Amino acid sequence: MPRQHASGFALTQRQAAVILLAPFLTVYAVFLVYPFFKGIWISLHDWNLMAVAFNPDAKTYVGLRNYERVMWGRNITWGALASPGFQIIGLIGVLASAFLYRTGRAGKVTALAMGIATLLLFVLPGFHPGEGGRWYDRRFWPTVGNTILFVGLAVPGVTITAMLLAAALDGETRAKAVLRTLFFLSQVLSVTVVTLIWQIMFSPRQGLIANLTQLFGGSPIVWLTAEGFAMAAIVIATIWWSLGIAMILFLAGIQDISKDLYEAGALDNATGAKAFWYITLPNLKRTITVVVVLQIILHFQVFGQSHLMTSGGPNDTTQVLVRYIYQTAFRDSELGRASAMAVFLFVIMGGFSILQFVLGREKDE
Amino acid sequence: MNRSYYWLILGLSVPAFIWLVPTIWMVSLSFQPNDVLARTTSSTALGLIPIPFTPDNYIALFRFGQVPMWFLNSLIVSVGMTLAVLAVSTTAGYALARLDFPFKGPVIVLCLMGLMVPEQAVFIPLYTMFADWGWHNSHHALILPRVAVPIGVFLMMQFFKAIPKDIEEAARIDGVGWLQIFWYVMLPLARPAMMTLAILTFLYAWNDYLWPLVSAQQREYFTITLGLASIQSNFAQAEGLGRVMASGVIASLPVVALFLIFQRYVVRAMTAGGTKG
Numbered sequence: 001m002p003r004q005h006a007s008g009f010a011l012t013q014r015q016a017a018v019i020l021l022a023p024f025l026t027v028y029a030v031f032l033v034y035p036f037f038k039g040i041w042i043s044l045h046d047w048n049l050m051a052v053a054f055n056p057d058a059k060t061y062v063g064l065r066n067y068e069r070v071m072w073g074r075n076i077t078w079g080a081l082a083s084p085g086f087q088i089i090g091l092i093g094v095l096a097s098a099f100l101y102r103t104g105r106a107g108k109v110t111a112l113a114m115g116i117a118t119l120l121l122f123v124l125p126g127f128h129p130g131e132g133g134r135w136y137d138r139r140f141w142p143t144v145g146n147t148i149l150f151v152g153l154a155v156p157g158v159t160i161t162a163m164l165l166a167a168a169l170d171g172e173t174r175a176k177a178v179l180r181t182l183f184f185l186s187q188v189l190s191v192t193v194v195t196l197i198w199q200i201m202f203s204p205r206q207g208l209i210a211n212l213t214q215l216f217g218g219s220p221i222v223w224l225t226a227e228g229f230a231m232a233a234i235v236i237a238t239i240w241w242s243l244g245i246a247m248i249l250f251l252a253g254i255q256d257i258s259k260d261l262y263e264a265g266a267l268d269n270a271t272g273a274k275a276f277w278y279i280t281l282p283n284l285k286r287t288i289t290v291v292v293v294l295q296i297i298l299h300f301q302v303f304g305q306s307h308l309m310t311s312g313g314p315n316d317t318t319q320v321l322v323r324y325i326y327q328t329a330f331r332d333s334e335l336g337r338a339s340a341m342a343v344f345l346f347v348i349m350g351g352f353s354i355l356q357f358v359l360g361r362e363k364d365e
Numbered sequence: 366m367n368r369s370y371y372w373l374i375l376g377l378s379v380p381a382f383i384w385l386v387p388t389i390w391m392v393s394l395s396f397q398p399n400d401v402l403a404r405t406t407s408s409t410a411l412g413l414i415p416i417p418f419t420p421d422n423y424i425a426l427f428r429f430g431q432v433p434m435w436f437l438n439s440l441i442v443s444v445g446m447t448l449a450v451l452a453v454s455t456t457a458g459y460a461l462a463r464l465d466f467p468f469k470g471p472v473i474v475l476c477l478m479g480l481m482v483p484e485q486a487v488f489i490p491l492y493t494m495f496a497d498w499g500w501h502n503s504h505h506a507l508i509l510p511r512v513a514v515p516i517g518v519f520l521m522m523q524f525f526k527a528i529p530k531d532i533e534e535a536a537r538i539d540g541v542g543w544l545q546i547f548w549y550v551m552l553p554l555a556r557p558a559m560m561t562l563a564i565l566t567f568l569y570a571w572n573d574y575l576w577p578l579v580s581a582q583q584r585e586y587f588t589i590t591l592g593l594a595s596i597q598s599n600f601a602q603a604e605g606l607g608r609v610m611a612s613g614v615i616a617s618l619p620v621v622a623l624f625l626i627f628q629r630y631v632v633r634a635m636t637a638g639g640t641k642g
Contacts, residue, residue: 020456020457023457024456032510032514188621200406240384329492343486350482
């Protein structure tokens with residue numbers, strides 16, 4: 001050890017590293033790595049919460065049966081237009097990502113990720129029970145569909161609003177700083193405060209929105225229990241809640257755009273909306289991708305809004321994946337099936353996390 | 366400033382006000398008497414101005430009910446989690462950024478992979494583990510799972526990596542040990558990063574809902590976020606709308622205060638947590 005020094009107690013670099021890393025690695029191993037593998041282990045068992053709690057041997061190994069029971073059914077066939085809505089969007093998406101890549105409007109990673117995601121959107125909804133067949137679990141895929149619908153509404157809503165606000169609020173003046181603060185404020189509230197506020201906002205009898213409609217002579221909408229409105233209601237509450245981070249990311253992105261571009265644009269009469277369209281938007285492509293991926297990860301995990309505002313209803317139209325996992329595990333005590341769904345969630349989220357990581361790397365280079 | 370600037374600010378003040386309306390409404394309702402609210406929530410200016418005014422809801426909140434206890438639980442859990450996360454993240458982050466040791470690359474990759482695992486993918490096994498150990502309904506059960514999330518380690522690692530090497534080397538030549546360098550040289554430099562991480566963790570802990578919902582079944586161990594969820598389903602009948610809204614205001618006070626005082630750090634923390642975690 002060339003670096004050894006005079007005092008006898010001095011630690012080598014290696015010893016110091018072990019001491020400094022030990023606390024985190026211990027906690028990490030016990031409360032994250034081990035539970036992760038235990039989750040996969042549980043998903044391979046018929047595992048009743050109550051039964052196993054009383055008798056640890058009351059579980060049976062069933063291999064991949066839980067995955068089959070959740071995701072598959074009897075006589076499942078595939079059709080190109082079995083679920084036209086999702087599949088057409090998926091197909092358009094695949095073509096669009098190929099087009100964007102060929103014309104050089106999207107980077108390789110972005111185009112590839114978008115292509116895979118939309119391809120899955122085309123392929124997966126194509127599976128459906130054939131004649132005399134049925135899903136083993138009738139609620140799982142509709143729940144996944146609701147989650148995707150929620151993401152599909154909330155993400156563009158947040159992204160577009162946040163981008164426009166950021167473009168308008170970029171600048172060093174005091175008034176703009178105050179306005180930014182006001183728009184960001186709701187972001188720090190907890191999900192239960194957000195649902196508390198919006199439950200009553202949407203209430204047909206006491207709600208502010210109902211009071212407003214009555215003021216103008218309309219009859220109030222039963223937002224949270226009407227099938228067409230419940231999803232819209234939780235999306236509105238979500239946009240209100242989670243606009244802030246997206247806005248801040250866009251502000252950072254806008255500040256990275258060279259001021260020279262705007263000055264050159266001003267000479268060509270490109271100011272205001274024109275400058276936004278021809279200068280800001282093309283230069284924000286990377287930021288848009290980052291914000292969209294981030295929001296997808298965030299909103300795919302939606303739970304509180306659905307659990308507290310609509311209880312997944314009416315008629316399961318706002319039932320989302322995490323809430324279904326929660327119910328299967330802690331209401332129906334079926335830990336095995338719930339864990340299989342949790343692994344499914346992990347695979348999807350893991351894919352987007354890798355994408356997020358790759359995008360982050362691209363930026364650093 | 367030209368005229369179009371003032372039009373812009375004026376034009377944006379309207380949506381900003383609309384954005385603020387739900388929050389104003391919550392605060393305003395919390396200051397109105399429950400018997401009035403049972404009849405109408407739009408007494409004055411659609412209910413946005415608290416007339417008739419009463420502080421009774423807040424007085425009742427602190428006299429009866431469990432809100433003060435839940436608030437205290439949230440405070441214990443959030444402060445405890447913040448301190449624990451700071452301790453493990455600064456030490457591990459420093460080791461990963463500045464020290465050489467065998468298998469360093471694989472260890473970093475292993476930690477990085479933890480960022481991919483969402484809370485919802487581990488909450489069931491964590492529930493069974495904590496049940497086996499009899500840990501549920503305690504403060505440490507609410508704290509520990511989040512301490513294992515490697516986001517803090519990465520924020521600190523990135524920070525330590527950016528510090529110039531010569532600071533450390535000067536200390537090494539003077540014969541200072543690694544742990545002393547960490548404690549006396551690096552930690553003082555890391556204060557802004559630690560502040561960001563502390564705020565990120567505190568906000569997360571205060572607002573966390575899913576894990577407390579699963580782990581804390583006894584009302585004495587509810588956090589304020591969880592407690593608020595438990596009273597909002599039957600708000601009109603049991604406690605009165607005004608009192609539930611007052612609970613919502615109390616539940617939001619610490620995070621809103623934190624935001625208004627340390628705005629810069631909060632914004633940085635939430636974007637760092639969002640983009641990396």
